[in-house]
Amino acid sequence: MTAIEIPAAVQTFIEATNRGDAEAFAAAFTHDAYLDDWGRVYRGRDGVRAWDRTDNIGVQAHFELNAIEPGPASYTSSHTSSHTCVATLTVTGNGHNGTGAMTFGLRDGLIASLRITP
Incomplete structure (x- = not known):
């Protein structure tokens, strides 16, 4: 696959997480967002x-x-979603640690869906 420019909402997702800004993090998602973290679903x-x-x-x-x-x-x-992208991220902290893929569905400049799979 070919690398692409990082969408603004994905950049916000990463930067808000890294600085601990929960409001900016949530604002990167659509109001009807769908998040699937290894089968645990949040809406x-x-x-x-x-x-x-x-x-x-x-x-x-x-x-x-x-x-x-x-x-x-x-x-x-x-x-x-208008389009999707797959980001390979290394995660560190006091929870899950490791490198893996996250599939982002983007709509209207925001994250409409996020799938985190093993």
């Missing part, structure tokens, strides 16, 4: 905030972007 900005408290900023997560590529053409979810 809407309230769901995103809940995940953020337990699995992200709440455990002092820090992201390092390793690569970003166009997402799969066959990507589908209950929230239609």
Whole structure:
């Protein structure tokens, strides 16, 4: 795959996490966002905030972007996205640590869906 320019919402997702800014983090998502973290599903900005408290900023997560590529053409979810991208991130902090892919569905300049899979 070919690397792409990092979408602004994904950049905000990373930067807000790294500086511990929960409001900016949640604002990077659409109001009807869908977040799937290894099968644990969260919906809407309230769901995103809940995940953020337990699995992200709440455990002092820090992201390092390793690569970003166009997402799969066959990507589908209950929230239609304008386009997708796959970011490979290294995560450190007091929760999950490791490197893996996150698939972002983007709509209207915001994150409409996020899938984190093993």
